[in-house]
Amino acid sequence: MSPRPALEIAVTSPAGARAARENGADRVELCTALELGGLTPSAGLVEAVAAEGLPVQVLVRCRPGDFVHDAEELALMAAEVRSVIASGAAGVVIGALTADGALDVPAVARLAEAARASGRPVEVTLHRAVDQSADPVATAALLPSLGLTRVLTSGGAPAAAEGLATIAAMAAAAPEVEVMAGGGVRLADIPALVSAGVASVHLSAKARAPRRPGSAWVPLGAGGTSAEQDTHFVTDPGVVARARRALDLAG
Structure with a gap:
């Protein structure tokens, strides 16, 4: 019998990690700036979320935008990897591409080595840079050699529901690697994703935080953001619980 499919929830706070833990998630991915696709959180935030009890996979991404990183950015991210592992992360979520869309193998190897420098077991996940690569299946096939x-x-x-065939091909190309479906995942998509061979499903289960009544709003950035849009995301416990039920039924 196959193992129960795992549920990973993207969170940005200790409260999000509690909502994930209390409603059946197996682990969390921690980042800041979820609205930008996620950026590296602070050491203090990693410590606070790790204290909530679930394994914490920490996104290490030094800026928004593409995944082609120069030497200075890679040095910064290697330092961030070491910092978040020292702060209690169970693993890191990393990635880098070359300008022609191939996996930047030396960069990924460097970041993975930084994660393992602590000497304790850690997990290393390739993030959705794979989805911007020229060939996601060939990229997945490289991952076992990088550990x-x-x-x-x-x-x-x-x-993810639109990429089922490629996801299945990635799982076949790299059976030693856990293929986790993520990106626009809806609860109704979960059975098909499990059937495609994924071992886990990742979703943000996010909702916009309500604005506090009576608080004044002044735009602090460019772009003409409205008061309704100028907020942050929180984890919806109901979505986490429904995702857990859907995965249990599908698995």
Whole structure:
């Protein structure tokens, strides 16, 4: 019998980690700036979320935008990897591409080595840079040689439900690596994703935080953001619980 499919929830706070833990998640991915696709959180935030009890996979991404990183950015991210592992992360979520869309193998190897420098067991996940690569299946096939634990992917599509064939091909190409479906995942998509061969499903289960009544709003950035849009995301416990039920039924 196959293992129960795992549920990973993207969170940005200790409260999000509690909501994930209390409603059946197996682990969390921690980041800040979820609205930008996620950036590296602070050491203090990693410590606070790790204290909530679930294994914490920490996204290490030094800026928004593409995944082609120069030497200075890679040095920064290697330092961030060491910092978040020292702060209690169970693993890191990393990635880098070359300008022509191939996996930047030396960069990924460097970041993975930084994660293992602590001497304790850690997990290393390739993030959705794989979905911007020229060939996600060929990229997945490289991961065992780099010692990576898993890959987070939508199968190169805008949403994972649209990339089922590629996700299945990635799982076949890298059976030693846990293929985790993520990116625009809806609860109704979970059975098909499990059937495609994923070992886990990742979703943010996010909702916009309500604005506090009576608080004044002044725009602090460019772009003409409205008061309704100028907020942060929180974890919806109901979505986490429904995702857990859907995975249990599908698995």
